[in-house]
Amino acid sequence: FDTEPTAVRLYLLYNHWLLGVLLYFFILVNLLLAVVEQPALVYLPIWACMLVELCCLSVFSGRLVHYAKVIPRDKFWKDPKNICVLIILLLTLVDMIIYGALKATDNYAVRWSRVLRPLLLVNFTEGRQLRRAFRSIRNALPQILSVFLLFIFSILIFSLMALKLFGKRGLKTNDGRPYFTNFLEVVFDLYVLVTTANSPDIMMPAYNASSFFAVFFIIFILINTYIFMSVFLAVVYNNYKKYLKEEVRQLVRTKRHKMVRAFAILQERHEGWEEPVVSHTSWNQLVRLVQSDLSHAHRELLWSVADHHNQGFIGKLAFVQLADLLNIQVIAVKSRPHPLQRWSPALYLSTPSRWLCRAVKHRVFVMIYDVIILVNAVFIGLDEEDPLIGNSEWFFLSLYLLEILLKLYAVEPRAFYSRHNFWNWFDTIIIVSALVATIINTAMTSVGGYSSRQILDIVFTLRVLRLIRVVDSIKRFRVILNTLIKIGPTMLTFAQLIIVVYYIFAMVGMELFHGKLQFFDSESPGKSSCGNPALQDSSFAKMNYCKNNFNNVVSSFILLVELTVVNHGFTAVTHPSARIFFVLFHIIVVIIIINIFVAFVLEAFFVEYTLEKSLLITSLEKKIQELG
Amino acid sequence: FDTEPTAVRLYLLYNHWLLGVLLYFFILVNLLLAVVEQPALVYLPIWACMLVELCCLSVFSGRLVHYAKVIPRDKFWKDPKNICVLIILLLTLVDMIIYGALKATDNYAVRWSRVLRPLLLVNFTEGRQLRRAFRSIRNALPQILSVFLLFIFSILIFSLMALKLFGKRGLKTNDGRPYFTNFLEVVFDLYVLVTTANSPDIMMPAYNASSFFAVFFIIFILINTYIFMSVFLAVVYNNYKKYLKEEVRQLVRTKRHKMVRAFAILQERHEGWEEPVVSHTSWNQLVRLVQSDLSHAHRELLWSVADHHNQGFIGKLAFVQLADLLNIQVIAVKSRPHPLQRWSPALYLSTPSRWLCRAVKHRVFVMIYDVIILVNAVFIGLDEEDPLIGNSEWFFLSLYLLEILLKLYAVEPRAFYSRHNFWNWFDTIIIVSALVATIINTAMTSVGGYSSRQILDIVFTLRVLRLIRVVDSIKRFRVILNTLIKIGPTMLTFAQLIIVVYYIFAMVGMELFHGKLQFFDSESPGKSSCGNPALQDSSFAKMNYCKNNFNNVVSSFILLVELTVVNHGFTAVTHPSARIFFVLFHIIVVIIIINIFVAFVLEAFFVEYTLEKSLLITSLEKKIQELG
Incomplete structure (x- = not known):
């Protein structure tokens, strides 16, 4: 450099x-x-x-x-x-x-x-995280490929068997086409069966002909849907874990290496000590340079952890730990006085005020509000056109506002809104937005005499979201929710990953299929065929699926999400060759990416269940306890 | 006792x-x-x-x-x-x-x-294995229940939101019913959406009204289908593993305890030795009593492993290992002479005969037969009514028979059919049955002039099954297949477990729903309504689903399998309250049992990927190597 x-x-x-x-x-x-x-x-x-x-x-x-x-x-x-x-x-x-x-x-x-x-x-x-995810996929590919080939082989064998068993029987599918007569069609139909999208439909003609044929489909689903899909998950999970370990190990190694280099620059000799050391002054300088927002007390705490024996200097080993020490988030429980106390100590520290603070922090207070939330849920479920119900909203809103104000009275505001208090932030944002939206809505109704559908939608959504808070007061739920909230940030990497893949497929899909279907809002002659003569009176048009098309980027994305959930027979829509696109999408998104997602959630919960605090955090805690 | x-x-x-x-x-x-x-x-x-x-x-x-x-x-x-x-x-x-x-x-x-x-x-x-599986489920229940309650809470919140957002818009579903107006209906529809069974259908009315509403469904599916279902898997898997470990530990402890008691009975004093010991003679007697089919050489091998130092007696520690030693399957590669060799040594050991044996064991021989199998696959795919193709079957059958005979010539028959040679057994059974079935079929055709459909089905199935063998010659596939074959026996426990649950549900279902639907084979007036006026022209009848009923135990079981794969809206068929039955079935079978199955497959593959031989097996192998 x-x-x-x-x-x-x-x-x-x-x-x-x-x-x-x-x-x-x-x-x-x-x-x-x-x-x-x-x-x-x-x-x-x-x-x-x-x-x-x-x-x-x-x-x-x-x-x-x-x-x-x-x-x-x-x-x-x-x-x-x-x-x-x-x-x-x-x-x-x-x-x-x-x-x-x-x-x-x-x-x-x-x-x-x-x-x-x-x-x-x-x-x-x-995009470091994202690149890591892609690398992890690339590394898992060879093993996935083996399983995939075996899986395809299994589908081919079953298709051949289905062709031989059902092809000559003259059976008809529900829409009158010959049943299982073309090998490629059979392969595709059975592939879709693996995704369970056409589950009973594809089996019904054979099952109606003879109950024995159900055995064929049951074995097929057992092997391909349950066993092979689990094996895919196992392979993806295994590689994901292996790769993650390798990455973490390498990261730690790089960090150590860099810290050793930093030590070599800062080191000095200390009399009566063989090894070179770093003095408290230069350590202090360094930390202040790297993290200028660290409080003096926090810095001193870290130093006292690094310098066990109070020697005024630390060796290489303790120095290298610095980066890990800085990463630990010490929640500084600053027993700062409440602003109201500073403003008027006599009033804030008076007996009724103290009593109020104790009441707000009491368990009964939480329970009362849980009951209020439940009552509110019932009111939301009732018809809001009844004026009594409509006005009750103001009552509940004021109760929630009161709760937040009371809590702010009892707890120091900066502690109340500290970074780890997810639910306080959640509450405040939801309640304040609900208040604003309700006021706007009421103003519009009273002035213009009508209420905007969009604003009402927002008001309703916010009202329902308020109810989620009740979960936080039940301890067994809190553990699960906290794990989910904790993996939230990493899920963003996934969101990026999936957007990259979706975007590529959406672009290709739009070039290939745009304009093939049209969506008609009102009754129009084209409605029964989605604007495509080939689909006249098809079940696709009858099911009102016309809006599932590649006509613009938004509907493409929504269609791709639908395909991720259930890879339906959208494929047969325009031309048989279009199926290649959809099978490819299924392989990449469902078999690989969704499995990585599942592996990721699994790993997060396993870690949560077996989590033990690392040594470093424990030593920091010990020090805090020692210091009182 | x-x-x-x-x-x-x-x-x-x-x-x-x-x-x-x-x-x-x-x-x-x-x-x-x-x-x-x-x-x-x-x-x-x-x-x-x-x-x-x-x-x-x-x-x-x-x-x-x-x-x-x-x-x-x-x-x-x-x-x-x-x-x-x-x-x-x-x-x-x-x-x-x-x-x-x-x-x-x-x-x-x-x-x-x-x-x-x-x-x-x-x-x-x-039914010890089965009881263990049930115990494992029972132990996992409390944790599953927490997640389940949270999951239900999430569905309720989403339902309330859906009711508020869509209920007042006057939307219609595809069959003209009002969309999302009844809270219980909404809850059920969204529950089914979690299983992805009604995936795009339930969303289409809202999506057709406005593209923005797709966001609601996407978030719903992300949270409930992907995250919650993964959390269920994580909880089940975690408990399964924890419980398995506990069981294994307890089993080992009980075994140790019993072995120590046996030692106390057999122990004797040996001069110059403080601890009591067991002599070679009593050990020999015991082993001969417990496993009378063990060969002398095998017994001596085990003893020499137990008695490292050749002292003629063993201590408590070595004695306790006996049970584990007996469990290890030593594949006695008895270099027994081939029966033909005994019958005519001169002929069997002649140069052409030796050359033949070498050729059969050569890699090229395997490859030739792989090519034959692939050619056979093409022939099977072609139309078998062409006489050339029809007769080619005899050619292929004889080739396969020749292969088995050649292998039997080269390898000692008892070694060829030893218990761990899965593929040899598979080959022989398939080929011989195919031969028998083809002969019967030909005989019937030439005598009666017609061929039985059932026998033809069997012939076709066997013909296609023959092709599976090709997988065994590719090494990367063999690992996966062997793991699957290895977990086969344990899957029987699962089969029992699932049969128990299915049987209970089938009995209840038959009592509740039998006779509600009827299946009509030919065109009859009842066909469009499955014999139930309530279903006149319903999509259920139109899709030809009438045979999915609880009218007898076989169709009940098949219907339950279908429900396991995709929990369709079969429910709305007769009466809304029937839904309770189907939701209960989904919770028990899909959320709990299928997840245990997946956990089990996952665990098997993880173990396979990280398998290291236990110490005991290694020590046995060392001994075998020492002995040469």
Whole structure:
């Protein structure tokens, strides 16, 4: 690394949070372009889209150049993610030029580079978690592939058997097509059966012909749905855990290595001591530089943990632990006086006031409010057009507000809203928004004489959400909920992962299928066929599925979510070859990504059940206890 | 324990395998009575059913009395399973008397005690594995209950929100009913959505009204289907593992304890040795008594493992290991000469014969047969009415037969058919049955001029099953398959568990719902309504689901399997209150039992991936290597 002032300044600038936010903003803009690009949800002329995209591209290029200036040249070119970003940028530019030229001459053109956009999210340095998830998938692939091939082999064998058993019997499916006569159709139908999407339907013709044939389908489902899907989960879970361990080990090793290097810079000799040590002064300086927001008391606490024997200096081993020490969140229970106490001590410390504080903190207070919430739930369930019920809302709102105010009176506000008090934040936000929405709604009703549906929706949602709070007062639920809240942040990585995959599939799907179906809001001649003659009177149109299409990016995403949940026979809709797209989607999203998600939730709960505090935290706690 | 000769003889008689088989046979007969009892698949008069059941009851009582004579009286009455069996027998008797009396006077009567029958399978001593599975479920229940309550709470909250958001909008479902207006209906619909059975349908009316409402359903599915179902799996898996460990630990402790007691009986003093020891002679006697089929060489091997230092006696520690030693299956690679070699050594050991043996064991031989199998697969896929294809079957059959004969020539037959050679057994059984079935089929065609559909079905199935063999020659598949084959026996416990639960639900379902629906084979006026006016032109009848009913025990079982796979809206079929039955079934079977099954498969694969040989096996192997 270069240690010249300009280089350091450039490095600090690169790591400035504003630039990071800017980068994410432009990645988001770049991804959201799909909304206005053809096939568009909101139409925007091509030149405008191009302009915005060029703008994004220049920001990305600027960031890349900045990064290249910050780190040594050979390191930059060795890192595959930089190469990847560079190639994506170049390909996008080439695609834009081709597309622009073709469109200008009124030719058919495909914006194929849109598929590459989400890869930027993966490959920019900030997406470390996401890259780790992708690496983990890549590492699991060989083992998944073995199981997958065996699984496909099993489906092929069953298909062949089904063809031989049912093909010559002249059975008909429910919509009159011949049953199990074409090998590829059989394979596809049985693949869909694994997902259980067409579960009894596909079996009914054979089962109606003879009860014995049910055995075939039961064995098929047992082997493929239950056993193979579990094996997939086992393989994904096993690899996930193995890889996670490896990653954590490597991270710890890198951290140790860096800390040792830092120690080598800070070390000094101490008389009567063979090993080099770090003095309290330089340690203090360092910590103050790294975490300037740490209070003096907290810093002293950490030092006293590191320096067991009160020698005024620490050795290499204790120094290396510093990073771990800094990571532990010590909830500083500052017994700061309540603002009201400072303002008027006599009043706040008077007997009735003290009595009120004790009452608010009492168990009965919590129970009373649990009962109020339950009563509120009943009121919500009743018809809100009754004026009594409608006005009761004000009563409940004021009760909830009162609760928050009472708690704020009893507890120091900054402690009440400290970072780990999830439920206090939740309460306040929900109640205040409900209050604001209800006031707006009432104002609109009394002024304009009508109430907006959107605002009412928000009011109703907030009202119901308030009820969730009751869960927190039951201890056995709190453990589960806290685990779920704890894994929340990591789930964001998953959200990104799934958005990357969905985006790619949505782009491809939109290019392939857009305009094939149309959704008609009102009764119109096209409704019974979704605007596609091939679907005239099909069960797809009859079931009102027309809105499940790839006509714009929003409906594409919703359709992909539906496909994740149940991979329905949407496939047969336009053309048999479209099935390849849907099977591919199922393999990647359901078999791999959903299993990783499940593995992740499983691991989180296993860890929660067997969690034991690490040594370091325990030593810190001991010190706190010693200090009183 | 009583050690009188009569008592010992009684005890030995009790443990005789024939009595065990007899007991299982009568339990099976008792369970199968459901086939002939009303509502019957095959009609049998009531007195005949009663007679058979009485016969079963007397056998069970006899067994119980026998058991009571064998073990001490206080132990007998302390064991809950004996009490349980006794109560079941009494209740069954009472039920039979009431039922008989009511039927004799032509009153309506319910055979409620049939629900208790599968409990006999659980509670007779032989069902130890099954009891363990039930105990494991019972132990997991409290934790499952917490998650379940939270899950139900989440569904209730979402239902309330759905009611508020969609109820007043005047939306209609696809069959014209009002959408989300009744709270209980909403709860049920959303519960079914968790199982993904009604996935896009339930969402379509809201989604068609506005795309924003899709967000509600996506969040619902994310939380309830993905997160909560994973948490259920985590809880079940965690408890399963914890409980398994506990059971294994206890088993080992009991075994140790018993071995120590045996040691106390056999121990003797040895000069120059402080601790009591067991001599080689008494050890030999004991082993010969316990496992009389053990060869002398094997016994000597075990002794030399136990007696490291060749002292002629062993201490307590080495003696206690005996049970584990006996459990290890030493595959005695008896280099026994081939029978042909004994019969004509000159011929069998001649150069062409040796060359043939080498060729058969060569890799190329396996590959040639893999190619043959693949070619065969193509031929099976083609139309078998073409005479060329039809006759090719004989060619392939003879090739397969030749393979088996060649292998039998090269390998000693008893080694070839030893217990761990799964694939050799598989091959031989499939090929020989295929040969027999094909011959019967050809004979029938040439004699009667027609071929039986049943025999053809069997022929086709066997033909396709032959292809599975190809998997065994690919190494990466073999690992997975071997794990699956290894867990096969334990899966039998699951099969029993699921049969117990299915049987109970089938009995209840048959009493509640039998005769509500009818299945009509041909076109008949009742077909469009499944014989129930309430279902006239319903989508249930239109989808041809009429055969999914509780009219007899076979269709009940098949329906329950279908419900396990996808808990469809079968429920709305006759009466809304029937839904309780289906939700209960889903909770017990899908949430608990299927998760245990998945946990079990997961555990098997995790163990397989991290398997390390136990110390004892290693020490045995070392000894074998030492001995050469």
